[in-house]
Amino acid sequence: MKRCSHDDHCLILKYLFLFVFLLFGFSVFAQKINNAYKLRISETNSAVTIDGLLEEAAWKDAEPARDFFMVGPMDTSFAKVLTEVRMSYDKDNLYISAICYQPNARTYAVESLRRDFAYTKNDNFLLILDPFDDQTNGFTFGVNAAGAQWDGLIFNSNGYDLSWDNKWYSEVKHYDDRWVFEAAIPFKSIRFKKGIKTWGINFSRLDIKVPEKSAWAKIPRQFNVASLAYTGNLIWDNPPPDAGTNVSVIPYVLGGLTKDYQNNTSTKFKKEIGADAKIGITSSLNLDLTINPDFSQIEVDRQVTNLDRFELFFPERRQFFLENADLFANFGYSTIRPFFSRRIGLGVPIEFGARLSGSLDKNWRIGAMDMQTKSMEETGLPAQNFAVLALQRRVFSRSNIRFMFVNKQSINYSPLDNPGKPVYNLYNRNIGLEYNLASSNNRWVGKSMFLKSFSPQKNSDDLVHAANLQYTTKKWILSWQHESVGENYTAEVGYVPRTDYFKINPKLNYLFFPKGGKILNHGPVFSSTYFFNRSFRRTDNETMLGYKFTQRSQSTLELWASDNYIRLQRPFDPVNTGKGSLGTGTVHVWKAGGFNYVSKPQKMYTYSFSGQYGGYFADGNRLNLAGDLGYRFQPYVNIAMSTSYNHIVLPQPWGVTNFWLVGPRTDFTFSNKLFLTTFVQYNNQQKNINLNTRFQWRYKPASDLFLVFTDNYYPSPFAVRNRALVLKFTYWWN
Template sequence: MRYLFLFIFCFLSGTRLYSQKINSAYKLHISETKLPIVIDGFIDEEAWNVRDSAANFFMVSPMDTSYAKVKTTVRMTYDQHNLYISAICYEPKPNTNYAVESLRRDFSYTKNDNFLLIVDPFDDQTNGFTFGVNAAGAQWDGLIFNSNGYDLSWDNKWYSEVKHYADRWVFEAAIPFKSIRYKKGIQNWGINFARLDIKAPEKSAWAKIPRQFNVASLAYTGNLIWDNPPPEAGTNISVIPYVLGGFTKDYENNTRTKFKRDIGADAKIGITSSLNLDLTVNPDFSQIEVDKQVTNLDRFELFFPERRQFFLENADLFANFGYSTIRPFFSRRIGLGVPIEFGARLSGSLNKKWRIGAMDMQTKSIDETGLPAQNFAVLALQRRVFSRSNVRFMFVNKQSLNYDPAMHPGKPVHNAFNRNIGLEYNLASTNNLWTGKSMFVKSFGPVKNSDDLVHAANLQYSSKKWLLSWQHEYVGENYTAEVGYVPRINYIKLNPKLSYQFFPKGGNILSHGPIISSTLYFNKSFSQTDNETSFNYKFTHRNQSTFEVWTSDNFIRLLRPFDPVNTGKGSLSTGSEHLWNTWGANYFSKPQKLYTYSFSGHYGGYFADGTRLNLSADLGYRFQPYVNIAMSTSYNHIVLPQPWGTTNLWLVGPRTDVTFSNKLFFTTFIQYNNQQKNLNVNTRLQWRYKPASDLFLVFTDNYYPSPFAIRNRALVLKFTYWWN
């Protein structure tokens, strides 16, 4: 099977080896201007009288067989410092109110009228940038990786304004060359522009994109042709210092109030226009929004995404090696409950074929727990092969420094080191219909072990109507990744999936079709330990609302004791077998209304011949464009034999976003979780007084819900300044 899979990989890649870029006929010429441009949204400067523009957008959805009904015109120019873009977004019905959530940065794409720029400076159809705004002027920026994925956690310095008229809204922006990464001398960039008008509703793009792919797909970019090579960014050094003050108080243990005063800095140094060195000294991430809680009924560790800005640029080089549950490197392992002293991170492109990522981080020791100072080193190399595929190498090393367990009697023992070395091949056909991956990883530790290997591979075909996917994984019994996210070891996994979509010629239904998926786990003797097989049927309406019904069959043989409600009442025994069926339904309302909602629910069996009812709802209302109110609720009613009996688990999370402007934001996020017996309140005020420079005031409270009592409290004031 393994050799057959590798043969298919090579065959598919080889068939596209000499394929021409799909949208190479789409060309936009850009010329330098010597005239000034003021970013005010009026685009009345003479510099905008350019000879070429992008118009005649194609519809992406609801169908992709005609030109867009909503008209858009885009122009671009540049000078020695900035790349300029303007877009006139015409409204199909004059004096129609636009639809947006708020002025919050990095808004939800599907819930806002918006315009996006997608740029691929290397024209490698793999990695790039996206910039854009919603119709109220809120900014959106992010990194594009693996052609289709994007990460909006990345923020950088750029300038934009939006103006409104009866029949159109106008976007104007300046993007400094220092804010993007590109290679000197390349005069042909990949480019695309996308427009979403959820009132129409219509999604469109300048260079044509099949509807099954998102608009950030770099496989379908056109060409931005420069009159001269883009100017070098020049000396590109940014220093981002911070100062903060605050206090924490642990009421639960009745400790003294701790006052905190701190200072630190990040620095960004452009080694070349496409290669960046990030440095950090005594970093602090107190302004990062708290993780969204979940009701934990899982047998394995839960995953929470990285939010810290230092780790985000070119994060795909590090974080996307492997699969969602096989990650040799996961940056949240660094600084987990321990301060980071300093770190360095080199990442970017060496040329059109080679990318590099190197990281070294140092954490402090903690005498109370016997945790030694540790060093984390990561090296990632990526080599482009064929038209859009690549080969990756990764090395991860975690090293305890000056550590002797005998010096910390009675405290946890830590490994002297843990290392991972891996090789990965990523397949992406020219038209993006075929994608896949094959990887091999080996771990090393102070004690030599056998069966410390990982192999996994997948192959997926995605056409307008068909989706066929196969994935298999093998994780050895002694494989360890202390700087990774691998919640489960010692298994073999098979995961086939098949779906089909029908497209009616008329009526309210845009598409509908079945989805069949199965996930099977085996031990090394190929005895089955888990199996979940599901059948879904999904309806997508022309107004963008969706409805889905599903049923699943589940089997689990427990490999270790497990508490099915995770509240400490008791555990099911190792080796016990559990079999049940479940059915459920999901509904998501159309996003263009001020009031939006979604409901999901399922009912069926559970562990120990019990039953489980789950009901979830998300409600939202927006007072455009300044206030967005949302409420997320999840309820689980679980009936089991004694000692568990009947358990009711609630997770309630109201949230209010007030955006006074696109520079001043106030957020209050409350989470009530009776499984954890905690009520969390997180309030954050952010003033972006200059691009990428902020003042934060963050207040966090945790309470016992019953009897109501405060557990701990923290208040932090943090000031950051981006200095070039």
């Protein structure tokens, strides 16, 4: 096969980009779909007490939002379960109340009182808020039927991030025929465009016992309820009041003990103090500052059995990086991320940082971040600076163009000063441009992007191009994605586990909707992923064909079969235990099949199972069985057990390998302010047992006391590896 030259390859990429851009270019200005849905909000002169009783004059005078439309299981009629919503405001707060009628309101279904609950497993009410009326970015607030709070950021119209938490107040009361939600959301807790009198808004109700999902402004059932493309209008009598001086300071103090039994070191005493600050530059632009941050209260990552050839991804959980995180984190694709905030502070303390993010006006958003880490004398790691700039410009009705620059710089560093220690790059930089498509009705979505990296001694074949396009209707999901990543492309502050490839990935889903019976819908699922090297020679291919059934009770079953081909581009240990490696250039072909089943969520006892059996590397075989079991004593106790078993048969030197991953978890939610979580993980691939117990008392909104105990053990012979106990106190002052 003729090898493509660099110019030939660039020409191919140019034509691909032109093709995708022409496809995307059909996005035009369009009137808001649910423009006819209008709810008027007026200022109240009387005090509102958040108690769930709705006795104030503000609620008697407020215009109600009624006649919710069903979103699921069907979207062709009004909701059977009735909901009534009212809104008001004063100079400090936005108020909302919802009366959620149902025949037997005291038999609600929830998991627990934990914040940011699983949407599909709880009876709940949600507010969807688009305070720029741009149908792109917004907020969501809500509660489950027991009163647990939910809050998060909405980005790219219908994606949401529940890691974001802020200060607001709510109460839930129960009656024989209804449950009532009442809340106050401070204007200082949200970002909005000053002076405009129309916000995008929607309300969502989920009753999983019926089961029924509904919304005030009508939403097609193929889209989630957070879709800003289908919001109605909140019409203010006057522009929302200025939030005034908006400064929050969140100091913390911490004390802890750690001991490394593995290396027989003495107990270390840890005492730290630090702070975060939030400064509202405008009502829509925020400056975050941090000094000596600590993230010890963050829950441990869920472990996995690692049979992958490439680095695994674990999501960001640290609060400082989360507001407007889409500006930074969503540039690129899941395996092509020029910026991944978990690279900052990875095994090294953060000294200080600043982040400016938000909207300049209806069309422009900005994100700028600068973080400084300390040096590590024992490893020779220098102090490093991380700088990121992201700009986003809205185009057409709901699409945007984004620019990103990422710079990682070693400070006052010379490798010659640290002989015998690892050598680090002086710098690594990335620059990129991206076009994001979102049609006015959300049926067409996609993106096209270019990236280039800059590193010492690497100045060629360091480009990335990728694009995708997806079309979604009630019955069809059709999508195409392709990626091209250069051999020398480097993103030290990103997540790009694989380089030097060209990839194509078409997908097709189709749904049939029976007119009656227990099956709500069913249909085939097809996906094929091809990887090629730079000579366009196939290196990987997985083609999968499945069939999925969804019952009206919300349980799902999927059956699938796959065909796999891999030509290894570098040595690989198929069990990742160090017993041996398969050679570069060896070819591995196998077939596999499996199933996934998820039970209906409204029962106290829930479960899901999955399994697969088929070939594996080196003409071997692999059996994988996994399950999740859950039982709740609602709303105070939620018990869960996750288990995964892999039985792998390979020739010598590997032979037969059995991997177990077991993770029991218990959540005690004594109230929506007092939580105790115990999480155990046994992973025999890593030869580790991890115990993490976290007590949290939210004594005031967004202010917490944490007590965290972490233990790691050798499973055989059973012995302690390391142990830590941390007490942390945070206070949100504004």
